[in-house]
Amino acid sequence: MTSSFPPGFRWGVATSAFQIEGATTADGRGPSIWDTFATLPGAVAGGDTGEPAAEHYHRLPEDLALLTGLGVDAYRFSVSWPRVQPSGRGRPERRGLDFYRRLVEGLRDKGIEPFLTLYHWDLPQALEDEGGWRSRDTAERFAEYAVLVHEELGDVVDHWTTLNEPYPCAIAGYAEGRHAPGAREGHGALAAAHHLLLGHGLAVRAMRARATSGQRFGVVLNQSPALPVTRSDADIAAAERQDTLLRRQFTDPLFGGRYAPGLTTMFDGVSDFSFRHDGDLETIGQPLDYLGVNYYYRLHVADAPHREPDPARRTAADIGVDTTRLPDVPRTGMGWPVEPDGLTEALVGLHHRYPGLPPVYVTENGCVYPDIVDERGVFADEQRIAYLREHIEAARAAMAAGVDLRGYFCWSLLDNFEWAHGYKHRFGLVHVDYPTQRRTPRASYHWYRDHIAACRTA
Ligand code: IFM
Numbered sequence: 001m002t003s004s005f006p007p008g009f010r011w012g013v014a015t016s017a018f019q020i021e022g023a024t025t026a027d028g029r030g031p032s033i034w035d036t037f038a039t040l041p042g043a044v045a046g047g048d049t050g051e052p053a054a055e056h057y058h059r060l061p062e063d064l065a066l067l068t069g070l071g072v073d074a075y076r077f078s079v080s081w082p083r084v085q086p087s088g089r090g091r092p093e094r095r096g097l098d099f100y101r102r103l104v105e106g107l108r109d110k111g112i113e114p115f116l117t118l119y120h121w122d123l124p125q126a127l128e129d130e131g132g133w134r135s136r137d138t139a140e141r142f143a144e145y146a147v148l149v150h151e152e153l154g155d156v157v158d159h160w161t162t163l164n165e166p167y168p169c170a171i172a173g174y175a176e177g178r179h180a181p182g183a184r185e186g187h188g189a190l191a192a193a194h195h196l197l198l199g200h201g202l203a204v205r206a207m208r209a210r211a212t213s214g215q216r217f218g219v220v221l222n223q224s225p226a227l228p229v230t231r232s233d234a235d236i237a238a239a240e241r242q243d244t245l246l247r248r249q250f251t252d253p254l255f256g257g258r259y260a261p262g263l264t265t266m267f268d269g270v271s272d273f274s275f276r277h278d279g280d281l282e283t284i285g286q287p288l289d290y291l292g293v294n295y296y297y298r299l300h301v302a303d304a305p306h307r308e309p310d311p312a313r314r315t316a317a318d319i320g321v322d323t324t325r326l327p328d329v330p331r332t333g334m335g336w337p338v339e340p341d342g343l344t345e346a347l348v349g350l351h352h353r354y355p356g357l358p359p360v361y362v363t364e365n366g367c368v369y370p371d372i373v374d375e376r377g378v379f380a381d382e383q384r385i386a387y388l389r390e391h392i393e394a395a396r397a398a399m400a401a402g403v404d405l406r407g408y409f410c411w412s413l414l415d416n417f418e419w420a421h422g423y424k425h426r427f428g429l430v431h432v433d434y435p436t437q438r439r440t441p442r443a444s445y446h447w448y449r450d451h452i453a454a455c456r457t458a
Pocket residue numbers: 016019165294364411418
């Protein structure tokens with residue numbers, strides 16, 4: 001397997017700010033929507049919050065050493081918007097920016113390429129108070145923030161990702177209420193999806209106008225292909241609705257020069273689409289240098305009645321589908337079906353659907369299993385190793401089918417705050433004991449290190 005990856009293929013790991021940094025009130029950081037959401041009763045399992053997370057903000061040298069020990073070529077991380085602009089606008093908080101400069105310079109010193117993400121779900125609460133992503137103004141604020149960070153770190157960062165996974169931001173956050181800010185809306189959630197895309201386009205346009213020649217701009221999308229559970233017309237149509245909501249709502253404007261056909265029909269009576277303005281499609285469809293694909297599982301979709309028959313009260317999550325009928329395949333510790341060929345399908349499908357698709361990275365892939373500690377005290381996560389090996393093989397199969405895949409990032413370097421699940425589920429190659437903050441590399445860390453080394457020498 002190792003010899004099948006071309007020289008220059010990047011092996012990396014990924015994290016995000018809110019999930020690992022902790023230090024939520026340090027050095028002038030303002031509150032984000034996740035700080036607020038986590039205080040709502042029942043919102044996050046166990047009442048967990050962004051504290052302590054992995055205290056990465058205060059343990060940078062130790063975490064840089066873990067990255068060096070792993071031998072990765074690249075590290076994907078996100079900048080916390082409320083650390084840089086505590087109220088979402090205006091002058092930057094210098095201490096927040098200094099942290100990211102230390103991080104990026106530390107990576108560069110060790111020969112690790114920084115892949116910076118500007119937005120991984122932690123909207124400044126002050127902007128949510130003004131409407132959040134429902135509001136067009138938030139897209140403008142995002143572009144200003146992007147330019148600010150780009151001006152500050154453009155000398156040391158070449159890979160600039162605007163958004164991580166706009167789908168859960170909009171739908172889990174503004175329709176299902178499972179994520180911050182916890183809203184259950186129809187029009188508001190669809191407007192949020194549109195404004196996230198608009199903010200992406202405005203940010204790319206503004207950063208590119210100021211960019212140096214080596215800089216690259218991209219976006220990261222979660223891709224769960226939807227398979228109908230039977231070949232009935234109703235289930236096939238349900239799978240198409242699911243795919244329209246989760247994938248094509250984003251990929252069609254970004255790479256296809258159009259809004260996803262069918263989206264307006266699906267939400268007839270739930271939302272008007274007055275948030276779409278003339279010229280938005282062109283802004284959103286800025287040429288990109290890369291697409292990041294996050295893949296964890298495939299969806300199996302059956303037709304189901306709308307949960308809320310009154311269209312006026314339906315949320316944008318209610319599209320008349322049932323995604324609970326899973327095939328008889330192994331599951332991860334979160335109950336997600338393990339289907340590596342879904343990654344090949346996602347990558348090859350994008351390649352065929354969008355002829356001008358930019359080069360692609362797998363920017364997240366990983367899993368959770370209950371920890372098994374052997375008699376020597378080793379976190380023996382053989383299931384994670386098997387999962388990673390099979391998915392890397394699936395990525396290689398996509399390359400063999402013509403996909404221009406440039407790298408693979410494992411999620412995640414460290415155990416972290418898994419959003420509404422709190423600290424219960426652990427994705428890390430490195431175990432974090434939260435009370436002591438002791439870091440212990442799991443067997444998968446050593447396996448991935450050896451895999452990367454073998455690819456280099458193949
Ligand atoms: O932890 C998340 C990450 O923040 C976004 N992508 C999916 C991961 C696992 O759920």
